[in-house]
Amino acid sequence: MISNPKSVFVAVAGRPNAGKSSLVNYLVGEKIAIVSEKPQTTRTRINGIVTKGETQYVFIDTPGMHKAKTKLSTHMLKSIRESITDVDLIIMMADATKKISAIEENLVDSLKDRHTDVVLLINKVDLIKDKSELLSLIKEYSELYDFKEIVPISVKKNIGLDAIMPIIDRYVRLSPHYFEDDLPTDQAERIWLSEIVREKILQNMQAEIPHGTAVYIESMETRQRKNGSEIVDIGVVIVCEKASHKGMIIGKQGAMLKKIGSEAREDMQDYFGCKVNMQLWVKVKEDWRNKESAIADFGLKSD
Template sequence: MFKSGFVAILGKPNVGKSTLLNLLIGEKIAIVSHKPQATRKSVKGILNGEDYQIIFVDTPGVHESAKKLNQVMKKYIDEALEDFDLAVVMTDNNGELDEVLEEYLNKIKEKNKKAILVINKIDLMNKEQIKDIKSKFTSIADFEEILEVSLTNQPDAKEKILEAILKLLPEGPRYYEDDIISTETERFIIAEIIREKIMNSVGQEIPYHIAVTVEEFKYREEKNLYYIKANIIVERRAHKMIIIGSGGKKIKEIGKQARLEIENFLKSKVYLELWVKIKEHWTKKEALIKEYIDPRF
């Protein structure tokens, strides 16, 4: 019997959705940051086994906002919940459950789909806190299984979650070739790696106002390396100066960190060129959001 299906990973920002996706796939295909809204679009990761294929869909953190960029991110969550076989709902030691997340939990219920609740970061909680979080979530939705884990500190967390998913996954076909681990392009993953390094190198305000686009991506045989030129898009001159840093030190360090990870991803030497460009109020302009995030929206 061969099992397959689409598994939507849903939850508030910073609960560990991207960490879970990377852990399950065994490769880093989604960026991870302690800053909110690291994930801006749904990222698909494909896990292939001898008798199963699971297509995980990591969605942006669920939150309400009237801002243009957030409305685009919300569309990705809506899209992920249009057609899925199983939902993995994640929460953490904050146990946050608001009206927006409740709305999505109700959607899962309306579609008569099965769900697993994963309570992450249990190393930061006591038994009473875990009990309260369970009670809060189970009062809103039905879960086939509730797992208490610490994704970063528990060696068997991956096995526990995978076992629970495989129990509930339906029989189905192999949707993708078994050597594909993501539907994302190399350009997208490279841009996300650069964005992650920026997010983890600058203050709280700037990450929301940046985008990264890969303008050139070529393999140069004569030098046996990839040449990559990427633009870092910011909204203000002050943001540009912070990213560049005194004497260009900040952007050099960002470039170094990104280049090393991109080399590991491409399994090749890389020459990375970064440019910082100002596009005022791009997060409020639908045309620019479409250009920098996803042309479909």
């Protein structure tokens, strides 16, 4: 029994592609959110959980701020708003290679009356060769909002990251633990498995296609093989918006689907620690990103 349980909730928000999910994975010490070079990779709020001694840290990864163009984006934006409500600290993540834009201005506007402290992390400083450029960006951000701290970092190159946890520790408070202590996320296993497949689609295909794609696990069963070892049979459905996209996801003689499948299977085998046998199907659901029932079916509704 922990005598004085403590916790801290930290939401990470910012423009698409800034490196929010990369940061949360780093802080959790395990990959719980998919990452890709394409904007709008994350679609829902994802909790990353770390328990150290008496303290439970909850890091909330959110979708990147963008303009709503579909009903799905409206849900994504709602999940950002919900995520930054009732947290102990907000981390705003900026991209050092991008100028301050309407996205940052809108985000800051929505933070103003929350009375929650905001720390700004300026990520990807490894890409900035001219230090004076970085200094002027820091100055512009300090004029934009009263950030508690502004820390230049690179998640990829491990620059400045040691400064983050001591800042978060200032916001720890006495409170029960809300999540199980030994799980890195409360994300359902089937959701994580479908995210692995979506990551491979994002990494292998042009943006228009993955943005219109949803993935769900149709079946999953573990069985014993003749040699006594275990194998997991997984049936995965990839849903796309148009028949022409279906052809591209399958690829010439099935080559693209095969590549997505074998990359996803490898990650799943690492996750389960045993063999995985995966079956992939591609289905078309016209304009599903504008259909509330489909958004709900694919677990993408903000609640």
